[in-house]
Amino acid sequence: MCGRYSLTETPSLEQRFLAEFAEQGWLRARYNIAPTQDVPAVVQAFHRDRPGRTIERMRWGLVPFWSKDTKTAYRLINIRAESFSEKRTFQPHLHSKRCLIPASGFFEWRREGRQRRPYHVRVRGEPVFAFAGIRDRWRGSDGAVVDSCSIVTVPANELVATIHDRMPAILPQEAEGLWLDPAHSREEELLPLLRPFPAGSMEMYEVGPAVNSVRNESPELLTPIAKPS
Numbered sequence: 655m656c657g658r659y660s661l662t663e664t665p666s667l668e669q670r671f672l673a674e675f676a677e678q679g680w681l682r683a684r685y686n687i688a689p690t691q692d693v694p695a696v697v698q699a700f701h702r703d704r705p706g707r708t709i710e711r712m713r714w715g716l717v718p719f720w721s722k723d724t725k726t727a728y729r730l731i732n733i734r735a736e737s738f739s740e741k742r743t744f745q746p747h748l749h750s751k752r753c754l755i756p757a758s759g760f761f762e763w764r765r766e767g768r769q770r771r772p773y774h775v776r777v778r779g780e781p782v783f784a785f786a787g788i789r790d791r792w793r794g795s796d797g798a799v800v801d802s803c804s805i806v807t808v809p810a811n812e813l814v815a816t817i818h819d820r821m822p823a824i825l826p827q828e829a830e831g832l833w834l835d836p837a838h839s840r841e842e843e844l845l846p847l848l849r850p851f852p853a854g855s856m857e858m859y860e861v862g863p864a865v866n867s868v869r870n871e872s873p874e875l876l877t878p879i880a881k882p883s
Contacts, residue, residue, distance in 0.1 A: 655732045656785075656805050656822045658865065659687050659760040660774070660876060661694070663781040667756055670782050671696045671830075673707035680711060685875045686761075688868040689715050689731040695787060695803045696754040698834040707834065710789075712753075716804035717792040718743075724792065724800055733788060733804045735823055735848035739841065747788035749839040753803055754784040754830055757822075759876070761865055764817035772865045773817055774876055775858045777824065777851070784830055786823040786848060811850035813858055813883070824851040857882040 662683045668674060673696050675681070681694055695712045716730035738748040759776035777783045786806040793799055806823040814821040825833055829847050832838055860880035864870045 655807060655818075655820055656760050656762070657689065657731065658868075659757045659785075659822075660685050661687060661756055661782070662758045662873075662876075664694075666782060667694065667696075667709055671707060671709065671754065671756065671784070673709045676708045676710050683873075684871070685873055686865055686868065686871050687714065689728050693803070694756055695789060696756065696784070696834065697789065698836060709756075710753075710801060712789060713800055713802040714804075715802055716747075716788065716790055717800050717802045718747075718790050719792055721792055723794075730804050732807045732820075732822075734820075735786075735806050735808045735845070738845060738848075744788065745841075747790065748841065748844060750836060751789050752833055752844075753787040753789045754825070754834060755787040755803060755805055756782055756784055758782055760785075760822055761861075762814065762818045762821070770866070772861050772863065773858050774861050774865075774878075775814060775821070775856060778855055778857050783827075784825050786825050786833055806848055808848055808850050811853040811856070813853040813856055814850075817858075821850065823848045826851075859883065 664681050693714045694709045698707045717724045737744050759774050763770040763772050787803045789803040791801050807820045808823045810821045859878040859882040865875045
Protein backbone atom coordinates (compact mmCIF):
# COMPACT_ATOMS: atom_id res chain seq x y z
CA MET A 655 0.00 0.00 0.00
CA CYS A 656 0.96 3.66 -0.04
CA GLY A 657 0.32 5.29 3.32
CA ARG A 658 2.47 8.44 3.09
CA TYR A 659 3.95 10.53 0.31
CA SER A 660 5.66 13.84 -0.39
CA LEU A 661 4.96 16.72 -2.77
CA THR A 662 7.63 19.39 -2.62
CA GLU A 663 7.40 21.09 -6.04
CA THR A 664 4.02 22.75 -5.64
CA PRO A 665 4.67 26.01 -7.57
CA SER A 666 5.21 24.09 -10.82
CA LEU A 667 2.05 21.99 -10.77
CA GLU A 668 0.01 24.18 -13.12
CA GLN A 669 2.70 24.12 -15.78
CA ARG A 670 3.57 20.46 -15.28
CA PHE A 671 -0.03 19.26 -15.66
CA LEU A 672 -1.34 22.04 -17.94
CA ALA A 673 -4.00 22.77 -15.35
CA GLU A 674 -5.29 25.63 -13.22
CA PHE A 675 -5.90 25.59 -9.49
CA ALA A 676 -9.60 25.60 -8.73
CA GLU A 677 -8.78 27.15 -5.35
CA GLN A 678 -5.75 29.32 -4.68
CA GLY A 679 -3.61 29.73 -1.61
CA TRP A 680 -4.08 26.47 0.28
CA LEU A 681 -1.27 24.29 -1.04
CA ARG A 682 2.31 24.33 0.24
CA ALA A 683 5.29 22.02 0.03
CA ARG A 684 4.54 18.82 1.91
CA TYR A 685 7.04 16.28 3.21
CA ASN A 686 4.81 13.82 5.06
CA ILE A 687 1.32 13.69 3.56
CA ALA A 688 -0.94 11.37 5.54
CA PRO A 689 -4.38 9.81 4.99
CA THR A 690 -7.47 12.01 5.43
CA GLN A 691 -5.43 15.17 4.78
CA ASP A 692 -6.26 17.48 1.87
CA VAL A 693 -4.23 16.85 -1.29
CA PRO A 694 -4.23 18.20 -4.85
CA ALA A 695 -5.74 16.05 -7.59
CA VAL A 696 -5.76 16.85 -11.31
CA VAL A 697 -9.09 16.27 -13.05
CA GLN A 698 -10.37 16.85 -16.54
CA ALA A 699 -13.91 17.57 -17.62
CA PHE A 700 -15.49 18.42 -20.93
CA HIS A 701 -16.94 21.90 -21.07
CA ARG A 702 -19.31 22.88 -23.82
CA ASP A 703 -16.62 24.52 -25.94
CA ARG A 704 -13.32 23.00 -24.79
CA PRO A 705 -11.81 20.42 -22.47
CA GLY A 706 -10.08 21.78 -19.38
CA ARG A 707 -7.96 20.52 -16.50
CA THR A 708 -8.17 21.77 -12.95
CA ILE A 709 -6.24 21.01 -9.77
CA GLU A 710 -8.84 20.27 -7.14
CA ARG A 711 -8.55 20.08 -3.35
CA MET A 712 -9.56 16.61 -2.19
CA ARG A 713 -9.42 14.50 0.94
CA TRP A 714 -7.04 11.56 0.66
CA GLY A 715 -9.22 8.53 1.37
CA LEU A 716 -12.11 7.76 -0.93
CA VAL A 717 -15.63 8.36 0.32
CA PRO A 718 -17.84 6.84 -2.41
CA PHE A 719 -21.08 8.63 -3.21
CA TRP A 720 -23.08 5.67 -1.87
CA SER A 721 -21.42 5.70 1.59
CA LYS A 722 -23.64 6.32 4.61
CA ASP A 723 -20.89 8.43 6.23
CA THR A 724 -17.24 9.41 5.78
CA LYS A 725 -15.79 6.57 7.86
CA THR A 726 -14.58 4.73 4.75
CA ALA A 727 -11.91 7.39 4.13
CA TYR A 728 -9.04 5.75 5.99
CA ARG A 729 -9.85 2.27 4.65
CA LEU A 730 -9.88 3.49 1.04
CA ILE A 731 -6.67 5.50 0.80
CA ASN A 732 -5.55 2.88 -1.77
CA ILE A 733 -7.45 0.89 -4.38
CA ARG A 734 -5.85 -2.23 -5.84
CA ALA A 735 -5.76 -2.12 -9.64
CA GLU A 736 -7.07 -5.68 -9.65
CA SER A 737 -10.27 -4.48 -7.96
CA PHE A 738 -11.48 -2.81 -11.15
CA SER A 739 -11.84 -6.14 -12.93
CA GLU A 740 -12.68 -8.27 -9.88
CA LYS A 741 -15.31 -6.06 -8.20
CA ARG A 742 -18.16 -4.08 -9.69
CA THR A 743 -18.05 -1.64 -6.79
CA PHE A 744 -15.27 0.50 -8.26
CA GLN A 745 -15.87 0.00 -11.97
CA PRO A 746 -17.82 3.30 -12.25
CA HIS A 747 -14.77 5.09 -10.83
CA LEU A 748 -12.51 3.53 -13.44
CA HIS A 749 -14.91 4.45 -16.22
CA SER A 750 -15.60 8.08 -15.36
CA LYS A 751 -14.06 9.23 -12.06
CA ARG A 752 -10.31 9.17 -12.63
CA CYS A 753 -7.69 11.69 -11.55
CA LEU A 754 -3.95 12.25 -11.28
CA ILE A 755 -2.43 12.65 -7.83
CA PRO A 756 0.83 14.64 -8.06
CA ALA A 757 3.76 13.48 -5.93
CA SER A 758 7.50 13.93 -5.53
CA GLY A 759 8.00 10.59 -3.81
CA PHE A 760 6.37 8.09 -1.48
CA PHE A 761 7.30 6.30 1.72
CA GLU A 762 7.30 2.62 2.41
CA TRP A 763 8.48 0.65 5.43
CA ARG A 764 10.67 -2.44 5.63
CA ARG A 765 9.67 -4.78 8.44
CA GLU A 766 12.54 -6.30 10.41
CA GLY A 767 11.13 -8.18 13.37
CA ARG A 768 9.31 -5.59 15.45
CA GLN A 769 11.04 -2.71 13.69
CA ARG A 770 9.73 -0.79 10.70
CA ARG A 771 12.41 1.14 8.84
CA PRO A 772 11.13 3.94 6.54
CA TYR A 773 12.31 4.46 2.96
CA HIS A 774 11.62 7.25 0.49
CA VAL A 775 11.04 6.19 -3.12
CA ARG A 776 11.08 8.53 -6.10
CA VAL A 777 11.43 8.69 -9.89
CA ARG A 778 14.92 9.58 -11.05
CA GLY A 779 15.15 13.07 -12.55
CA GLU A 780 11.45 13.84 -12.05
CA PRO A 781 10.71 16.42 -9.34
CA VAL A 782 6.98 15.77 -9.85
CA PHE A 783 5.20 12.73 -11.24
CA ALA A 784 1.65 11.37 -11.00
CA PHE A 785 -0.06 8.47 -9.29
CA ALA A 786 -3.11 7.07 -11.02
CA GLY A 787 -6.08 7.95 -8.84
CA ILE A 788 -9.84 7.71 -8.64
CA ARG A 789 -12.17 10.26 -7.09
CA ASP A 790 -15.73 10.81 -5.93
CA ARG A 791 -18.05 13.39 -4.42
CA TRP A 792 -20.08 12.49 -1.32
CA ARG A 793 -23.07 14.48 -0.10
CA GLY A 794 -24.29 14.13 3.47
CA SER A 795 -27.87 14.40 4.63
CA ASP A 796 -26.89 17.64 6.38
CA GLY A 797 -25.71 19.17 3.09
CA ALA A 798 -22.00 18.52 3.68
CA VAL A 799 -19.97 17.82 0.54
CA VAL A 800 -16.69 15.86 0.53
CA ASP A 801 -14.50 15.52 -2.56
CA SER A 802 -12.08 12.66 -2.05
CA CYS A 803 -9.57 10.49 -3.87
CA SER A 804 -7.67 7.23 -3.62
CA ILE A 805 -4.30 6.10 -5.00
CA VAL A 806 -4.35 3.05 -7.26
CA THR A 807 -1.75 0.42 -6.35
CA VAL A 808 -0.11 -2.38 -8.34
CA PRO A 809 2.35 -5.18 -7.56
CA ALA A 810 5.77 -3.81 -6.61
CA ASN A 811 8.60 -3.61 -9.14
CA GLU A 812 11.98 -5.23 -8.45
CA LEU A 813 13.21 -2.26 -6.43
CA VAL A 814 10.22 -1.71 -4.16
CA ALA A 815 9.68 -5.46 -3.78
CA THR A 816 12.75 -5.57 -1.54
CA ILE A 817 10.70 -3.84 1.16
CA HIS A 818 7.01 -4.28 0.20
CA ASP A 819 4.81 -6.24 -2.20
CA ARG A 820 2.75 -3.27 -3.47
CA MET A 821 3.45 0.20 -4.83
CA PRO A 822 1.46 3.14 -6.26
CA ALA A 823 0.58 3.00 -9.94
CA ILE A 824 2.90 5.70 -11.31
CA LEU A 825 1.87 6.79 -14.79
CA PRO A 826 4.42 7.63 -17.49
CA GLN A 827 3.89 11.23 -18.51
CA GLU A 828 2.73 10.21 -21.97
CA ALA A 829 -0.07 8.10 -20.39
CA GLU A 830 -1.45 10.83 -18.13
CA GLY A 831 -3.68 12.33 -20.81
CA LEU A 832 -5.34 9.02 -21.58
CA TRP A 833 -5.96 8.30 -17.89
CA LEU A 834 -7.59 11.71 -17.42
CA ASP A 835 -9.57 11.87 -20.65
CA PRO A 836 -13.28 11.25 -19.95
CA ALA A 837 -13.72 10.24 -23.60
CA HIS A 838 -11.87 7.02 -22.79
CA SER A 839 -13.73 4.62 -20.51
CA ARG A 840 -13.04 1.11 -21.75
CA GLU A 841 -11.18 -1.25 -19.44
CA GLU A 842 -9.04 -2.54 -22.31
CA GLU A 843 -7.70 1.00 -22.76
CA LEU A 844 -7.20 1.86 -19.11
CA LEU A 845 -6.14 -1.27 -17.24
CA PRO A 846 -2.90 -1.72 -19.26
CA LEU A 847 -1.76 1.65 -17.88
CA LEU A 848 -1.82 0.25 -14.35
CA ARG A 849 1.47 -1.60 -14.12
CA PRO A 850 4.65 -1.36 -12.05
CA PHE A 851 6.83 1.60 -13.01
CA PRO A 852 10.25 0.51 -14.33
CA ALA A 853 12.60 -0.14 -11.42
CA GLY A 854 15.56 1.22 -13.35
CA SER A 855 13.91 4.66 -13.50
CA MET A 856 13.47 4.86 -9.72
CA GLU A 857 15.62 5.21 -6.64
CA MET A 858 15.00 4.39 -3.00
CA TYR A 859 16.82 5.28 0.20
CA GLU A 860 16.34 4.91 3.92
CA VAL A 861 15.24 7.94 5.95
CA GLY A 862 15.03 8.64 9.67
CA PRO A 863 12.21 7.47 11.94
CA ALA A 864 10.79 10.99 12.37
CA VAL A 865 8.54 10.36 9.35
CA ASN A 866 6.69 7.74 11.39
CA SER A 867 4.76 10.52 13.13
CA VAL A 868 2.22 12.47 11.07
CA ARG A 869 2.94 15.46 13.30
CA ASN A 870 6.40 15.85 11.77
CA GLU A 871 6.57 17.96 8.62
CA SER A 872 9.92 19.34 7.42
CA PRO A 873 12.46 18.92 4.58
CA GLU A 874 14.71 16.95 6.93
CA LEU A 875 12.31 14.02 6.67
CA LEU A 876 13.64 13.40 3.16
CA THR A 877 17.31 13.39 4.18
CA PRO A 878 18.92 10.03 3.31
CA ILE A 879 20.59 8.05 6.04
CA ALA A 880 21.65 5.46 3.47
CA LYS A 881 22.95 5.77 -0.10
CA PRO A 882 20.13 5.71 -2.71
CA SER A 883 19.74 2.44 -4.61
